[in-house]
Amino acid sequence: MAGGQLQVLSALDSAKTQLYHFTAIIIAGMGFFTDAYDLFSISLVTKLLGRIYYYEPGSSTPGSLPPNVSAAVNGVAFCGALSGQLFFGWLGDKMGRKKVYGMTLMLMVICCIASGLSLGSSAKGVMATLCFFRFWLGFGIGGDYPLSATIMSEYANKKTRGAFIAAVFAMQGFGNLTGGVVALIVSAAFRAKYKAPAYDVDPLASTPPESDYVWRIILMFGAVPALITYYWRMKMPETARYTALVAKNAKKAAADMTTVLQTDLEEDANKAEKLFNSRDQFGLFSKEFLRRHGLHLMGTTVCWFVLDIAFYSQNLFQKDIFSAVGWLPKAKTMSALEELFKIARAQSLVALCGTIPGYWFTVAFIDIIGRFFIQLMGFFMMTAFMLGLAIPYHHWTTKGNHIGFVVMYAFTFFFANFGPNTTTFIVPAEIFPARLRSTCHGISSAAGKAGSIVGSFGFLYAAQSTDPAQTDPGYPTGIGVRNTLFVLAGCNLIGLIFTFFVPEAKGKSLEEASGENEEEVIEAESSYNHAEPV
Numbered sequence: 001m002a003g004g005q006l007q008v009l010s011a012l013d014s015a016k017t018q019l020y021h022f023t024a025i026i027i028a029g030m031g032f033f034t035d036a037y038d039l040f041s042i043s044l045v046t047k048l049l050g051r052i053y054y055y056e057p058g059s060s061t062p063g064s065l066p067p068n069v070s071a072a073v074n075g076v077a078f079c080g081a082l083s084g085q086l087f088f089g090w091l092g093d094k095m096g097r098k099k100v101y102g103m104t105l106m107l108m109v110i111c112c113i114a115s116g117l118s119l120g121s122s123a124k125g126v127m128a129t130l131c132f133f134r135f136w137l138g139f140g141i142g143g144d145y146p147l148s149a150t151i152m153s154e155y156a157n158k159k160t161r162g163a164f165i166a167a168v169f170a171m172q173g174f175g176n177l178t179g180g181v182v183a184l185i186v187s188a189a190f191r192a193k194y195k196a197p198a199y200d201v202d203p204l205a206s207t208p209p210e211s212d213y214v215w216r217i218i219l220m221f222g223a224v225p226a227l228i229t230y231y232w233r234m235k236m237p238e239t240a241r242y243t244a245l246v247a248k249n250a251k252k253a254a255a256d257m258t259t260v261l262q263t264d265l266e267e268d269a270n271k272a273e274k275l276f277n278s279r280d281q282f283g284l285f286s287k288e289f290l291r292r293h294g295l296h297l298m299g300t301t302v303c304w305f306v307l308d309i310a311f312y313s314q315n316l317f318q319k320d321i322f323s324a325v326g327w328l329p330k331a332k333t334m335s336a337l338e339e340l341f342k343i344a345r346a347q348s349l350v351a352l353c354g355t356i357p358g359y360w361f362t363v364a365f366i367d368i369i370g371r372f373f374i375q376l377m378g379f380f381m382m383t384a385f386m387l388g389l390a391i392p393y394h395h396w397t398t399k400g401n402h403i404g405f406v407v408m409y410a411f412t413f414f415f416a417n418f419g420p421n422t423t424t425f426i427v428p429a430e431i432f433p434a435r436l437r438s439t440c441h442g443i444s445s446a447a448g449k450a451g452s453i454v455g456s457f458g459f460l461y462a463a464q465s466t467d468p469a470q471t472d473p474g475y476p477t478g479i480g481v482r483n484t485l486f487v488l489a490g491c492n493l494i495g496l497i498f499t500f501f502v503p504e505a506k507g508k509s510l511e512e513a514s515g516e517n518e519e520e521v522i523e524a525e526s527s528y529n530h531a532e533p534v
Contacts, residue, residue: 008240008254008265013158013509020260024155025164027236028148029171030229034108035141036175037182038222039077042134044183044344045215046070051207051336052215053123062199062206062331069127075456076131077138078312082449084142089442091143093246093435097151098238104147105230107140109223116220142449146441149429153437154239155260158509162366165426170359173351173417175225180348182221186214187341196335207336214337241510245434284436292515296431297440299501301447303375304424306491306498308451310382311416313458313488314409322346327402354410358417370506371423372499378419379496383489385412390485420495424448430505430513437514451491 046065055063065073084104092100114133120126148168156164190210199206237256244253254265282288322328328342366374385408389396396405424444432440505513 033171033175034226036172041179080135080138081142084139085442085446088143089146092438104143111137112223116216145445153429154241166363173356177351183344300444302498304448305451306495308448309455310488312452313455354413358414361418362422375423381415383492386489393482
């Protein structure tokens, strides 16, 4: 490197894969495991909440959440996450990654438990309390995004950095699957103890009072993995790149990493000072940042925004889509706990067959074929599969073709995760300077959460354009789902176009990828050009 590189950063870039890498993946990854569990477990229990709190005695149909209540319950955590990403992203660059990391986790633990304990004297009271705590749960989850990505990128070596960050993000798939499995276990346990008839057999007995425990247990379980991880997060040292490049204490960075890397590291204070002085310390709102990284930030934010419109719409409302195409029976033919069991089973199958494999394909190939190609391919394939679902939609809803629909639907998840859902998380942690890395990742991920809010609220109203002949209010009609699939395909096409604004970081050190050494290169070239001939 032209101006010379700090020894500790060079050591991190060239370090062989060892135990501390896997430890960091597990510690950061368990946060994402919890994030996914908490965000998506709510979609499993919304129909149960409708049956418990909004059933009207004498009605010919099971209770369901009103559209505005359903939108609030599903979407409020995303509003909190957006705020948390911006706030904790900024705080991570001001206070350090480690100090802020513990705050987000404890907030998640407290709000998970509080969500399950939501009480009230009326249905509106319970829903209002639930939404309040899920907002602050989302706030903690939001902080986990920029901090986990930044910490993992700053710990990793440049050869396998993409795979390490992707492995952290891939824990989302296991969190999603675990949400389904926990719902299966809890609903099966209560079904075995309290045999409830289908709604059309006995409406009053189809939702036993014990159902109120089920959704609370499912939501509160999310605190368990977060609580287990807290101790290990607090034992992690601050990242060397933050300590050296932001706090400008290269000696402490070397001392911290001596233990982690199990090798002797010592920095020359004079060399470090010259290196810091040679770098342009421009701020986020400066013309220099706009010149160097303006298009990059636009690329990461737009791609994440449109991706999350599609991805979270699919995740939160896949139960409605399965109902619309007839893969799930009508609510009237099931008891409340049986309906929960079948929704959880369907969601678990999609996670197992489509979501998780996609994540791990990215882990395997991202440092071989690069971030750019995977993101471009993912957006293209998601567009193709969604059009393949939408154009012949009435064919898929015909009896006997449901399995084909579910297979193609699972492929959209596969290519979301072996594609932009993972790369949009990785790239912002690599292409921005250390002093702005967490902030820029927070801005990018907040754009994604804005997309998830659009997806969760927009899809709900589009898909619940009910047909007067529909016997199950709350189940979307074919018209609403089909049009929504066309819109989501368009979002993916926009993401494909804006991928061209995002640079490739494969095989580069963070300083090379972010351009932090640009001033050093210019200075070195200037010195060379003005040197006297030998």
